[in-house]
Amino acid sequence: xxxxxxxxxxxxxxxxxxxxxxxxxxxxxxxxxxxxxxxxxxxxxxxxxxxxxxxxxxxxxxxxxxxxxxxxxxxxxxxxxxxxxxxxxxxxxxxxxxxxxxxxxxxxxxxxxxxxxxxxxxxxxxxxxxxxxxxxxxxxxxxxxxxxxxxxxxxxxxxxxxxxxxxxxxxxxxxxxxxxxxxxxxxxxxxxxxxxxxxxxxxxxxxxxxxxxxxxxxxxxxxxxxxxxxxxxxxxxxxxxxxxxxxxxxxxxxxxxxxxxxxxxxxxxxxxxxxxxxxxxxxxxxxxxxxxxxxxxxxxxxxxxxxxxxxxxxxxxxxxxxxxxxxxxxxxxxxxxxxxxxxxxxxxxxxxxxxxxxxxxxxxxxxxxxxxxxxxxxxxxxxxxxxxxxxxxxxxxxxxxxxxxxxxxxxxxxxxxxxxxxxxxxxxxxxxxxxxxxxxxxxxxxxxxxxxxxxxxxxxxxxxxxxxxxxxxxxxxxxxxxxxxxxxxxxxxxxxxxxxxxxxxxxxxxxxxxxxxxxxxxxxxxxxxxxxxxxx
Amino acid sequence: xxxxxxxxxxxxxxxxxxxxxxxxxxxxxxxxxxxxxxxxxxxxxxxxxxxxxxxxxxxxxxxxxxxxxxxxxxxxxxxxxxxxxxxxxxxxxxxxxxxxxxxxxxxxxxxxxxxxxxxxx
Numbered sequence: 330x331x332x333x334x335x336x337x338x339x340x341x342x343x344x345x346x347x348x349x350x351x352x353x354x355x356x357x358x359x360x361x362x363x364x365x366x367x368x369x370x371x372x373x374x375x376x377x378x379x380x381x382x383x384x385x386x387x388x389x390x391x392x393x394x395x396x397x398x399x400x401x402x403x404x405x406x407x408x409x410x411x412x413x414x415x416x417x418x419x420x421x422x423x424x425x426x427x428x429x430x431x432x433x434x435x436x437x438x439x440x441x442x443x444x445x446x447x448x449x450x451x452x453x454x455x456x457x458x459x460x461x462x463x464x465x466x467x468x469x470x471x472x473x474x475x476x477x478x479x480x481x482x483x484x485x486x487x488x489x490x491x492x493x494x495x496x497x498x499x500x501x502x503x504x505x506x507x508x509x510x511x512x513x514x515x516x517x518x519x520x521x522x523x524x525x526x527x528x529x530x531x532x533x534x535x536x537x538x539x540x541x542x543x544x545x546x547x548x549x550x551x552x553x554x555x556x557x558x559x560x561x562x563x564x565x566x567x568x569x570x571x572x573x574x575x576x577x578x579x580x581x582x583x584x585x586x587x588x589x590x591x592x593x594x595x596x597x598x599x600x601x602x603x604x605x606x607x608x609x610x611x612x613x614x615x616x617x618x619x620x621x622x623x624x625x626x627x628x629x630x631x632x633x634x635x636x637x638x639x640x641x642x643x644x645x646x647x648x649x650x651x652x653x654x655x656x657x658x659x660x661x662x663x664x665x666x667x668x669x670x671x672x673x674x675x676x677x678x679x680x681x682x683x684x685x686x687x688x689x690x691x692x693x694x695x696x697x698x699x700x701x702x703x704x705x706x707x708x709x710x711x712x713x714x715x716x717x718x719x720x721x722x723x724x725x726x727x728x729x730x731x732x733x734x735x736x737x738x739x740x741x742x743x744x745x746x747x748x749x750x751x752x753x754x755x756x757x758x759x760x761x762x763x764x765x766x767x768x769x770x771x772x773x774x775x776x777x778x779x780x781x782x783x784x785x786x787x788x789x790x791x792x793x794x795x796x797x798x799x800x801x802x803x804x805x806x807x808x809x810x811x812x813x814x815x816x817x818x819x820x821x822x823x824x825x826x827x828x829x830x831x832x833x834x835x836x837x838x839x840x841x842x843x844x845x846x847x848x849x850x851x852x853x854x855x856x857x858x859x860x861x862x863x864x865x
Numbered sequence: 866x867x868x869x870x871x872x873x874x875x876x877x878x879x880x881x882x883x884x885x886x887x888x889x890x891x892x893x894x895x896x897x898x899x900x901x902x903x904x905x906x907x908x909x910x911x912x913x914x915x916x917x918x919x920x921x922x923x924x925x926x927x928x929x930x931x932x933x934x935x936x937x938x939x940x941x942x943x944x945x946x947x948x949x950x951x952x953x954x955x956x957x958x959x960x961x962x963x964x965x966x967x968x969x970x971x972x973x974x975x976x977x978x979x980x981x982x983x984x985x986x
Contacts, residue, residue, distance in 0.1 A: 380953070380954075383944075383946065383949055383952070383953070384946055384949045384953070385946055386946060387881065387945070387946060389944050389945075389946070390885060390941060390944040390945065393944045394940050394941070394944055398888075398889045398892065398937070398940075400940075401889070401936070401937060401940050403892050403894035403895065403933065662957075662962070663956060663957035663958070663959070663961055663962075664956055664957075665954040665955055665956045666956070698954070701940070701943055701944070702939075702943060702952070703936055703939050703940040703943055706936065706939060707927075707936050709923065710923055710924055710927065711920065711923045711924065711972055712916065712919035712920035712921075712922070712923040712924075712972060712975065712976070713873065713919055713923065713935050713936065713939050714872065714873055714916065714919055715920065715968050715969075715971070715972040715975075716923060717873075717939070718965065718968060719965060719968075719969075721954070721955055721957075722957055722961060722962075722965060724954065725954070
């Protein structure tokens with residue numbers, strides 16, 4: 330078995346960024362990955378916009394509701410259930426290889442090439458100085474890394490009222506995408522009532538998105554086809570799989586998919602990694618001088634706990650509480666003025682009660698169409714016929730506000746790896762995630778504040794939906810940053826405590842999760858961790 | 866599916882939609898209990914009752930498997946170009962709100978009447 334310089338585990342946003350940094354520095358990298366790809370729907374969606382497909386394509390049911398109707402949620406809706414059929418490949422083999430037991434936490438995990446990045450909403454926010462400090466990150470290094478990552482992936486946005494919360498102050502920024510009527514009407518209302526909202530701590534602006542509005546390398550500018558939930562035809566939306574595909578052309582990069590990393594063992598000069606093939610459970614071993622784990626913090630915790638035989642050891646976990654507020658803008662009722670809607674977030678609304686960019690709650694504003702009427706109809710307390718007549722009238726006015734809250738860890742939020750011979754890995758991850766009464770109250774107050782702010786914008790919340798802990802798909806803090814070199818912590822440079830050459834490049838070290846989109850900061854940190862591995 | 870399609874869109878169901886529906890209802894969450902089978906047979910014999918039962922299930926029993934079947938049928942029709950004109954986004958006059966208010970009242974009354982039917986099954 331040849332020993333490679335570096336092994337990177339995982340091909341999601343963090344693995345891709347870390348690998349790219351290492352490859353650019355000329356070292357030899359082997360990436361080990363689950364590598365699931367879409368074998369059912371790839372290439373099926375024609376190069377047309379959503380309405381043209383609806384009008385012309387007889388086989389549209391295949392990708393809109395799924396060949397096996399997997400796009401129709403039959404039973405209780407769980408996290409990930411709302412993924413469209415063409416994105417469901419992200420979940421393949423997860424239940425088998427990443428078993429999770431919890432009554433209080435329902436996360437989304439992936440074994441796909443590109444990981445959860447395949448379904449990323451593209452929101453890019455730079456954490457403020459105070460947020461970076463609370464998360465355990467070095468502000469100067471992170472600000473440099475944000476620029477590096479932005480240059481690689483391409484970000485569009487605006488320098489508006491929210492620039493200090495988003496990534497609007499980056500030196501290289503493409504113009505924002507055009508809004509549809511949902512965004513335009515709401516933003517016009519904000520401009521009129523801005524002073525009153527600002528006084529209450531609310532600021533609205535265009536989100537920074539990892540979405541091209543100008544061509545970049547082999548990727549096209551956004552085409553407004555309203556198929557954002559189904560495919561990445563023009564590659565305008567950044568997906569980490571694009572980076573991996575590019576890296577595969579480099580002579581110092583190799584990729585092995587179809588693998589589950591089980592554990593590592595650090596020796597005097599090298600690290601031995603045990604994997605299993607996902608298709609037959611056969612073991613396979615690799616060896617490297619330095620190991621970078623970027624498997625996402627839940628999987629990283631599994632690997633680390635298993636490697637140290639630390640079953641039943643409690644590790645902390647942080648996950649942003651998430652809720653969403655289906656709302657109506659009455660002015661838009663019955664007015665279908667958009668040929669092309671936009672599936673990505675069109676506006677961001679930040680609540681900064683201290684006016685110091687420290688404990689900020691964030692809402693992303695979306696319109697609704699291409700996910701189709703039957704999803705909403707199912708939740709409507711009406712018959713399907715009259716219910717649809719109401720929906721058709723209301724659809725142009727439908728506005729979805731997805732709401733994230735900042736989050737600290739605590740003694741009621743932890744995970745443990747438990748032995749479970751029934752599982753293919755021989756264990757299962759147990760997660761306990763409960764908010765304290767004080768935290769729950771604060772979230773309820775924030776939701777109330779957002780409801781009031783939206784009302785000021787003539788946007789009326791119909792219902793508050795709480796899909797449960799873990800549904801925000803932002804996880805961190807399982808191996809918190811510390812300078813003590815203790816087991817189950819990370820040095821601020823990403824090195825795993827009590828190890829010599831094992832680094833963690835995902836969000837496992839973050840000791841605080843701001844409400845702002847996490848992914849951009851994860852990628853910037855991964856770049857920094859990769860740089861750290863090259864030193865010494 | 867045949868009667869539901871006519872009830873919803875005013876058109877006959879096409880072959881593709883019928884065959885997709887037959888495949889979709891094999892899912893265990895949509896297999897009908899005995900009383901639901903009897904209710905379905907009643908609706909097929911008395912097509913006037915479909916609207917009443919549809920409203921009643923939406924209002925009072927949204928977990929009913931017949932309702933789930935209606936949602937499946939709806940999803941299949943929504944993704945067929947043959948019914949595009951029925952499902953496509955439309956612009957309505959401002960006065961349409963009053964039409965909907967009337968329909969809302971009609972829906973409530975239908976639901977109540979439909980609930981009486983459900984009592985027998």
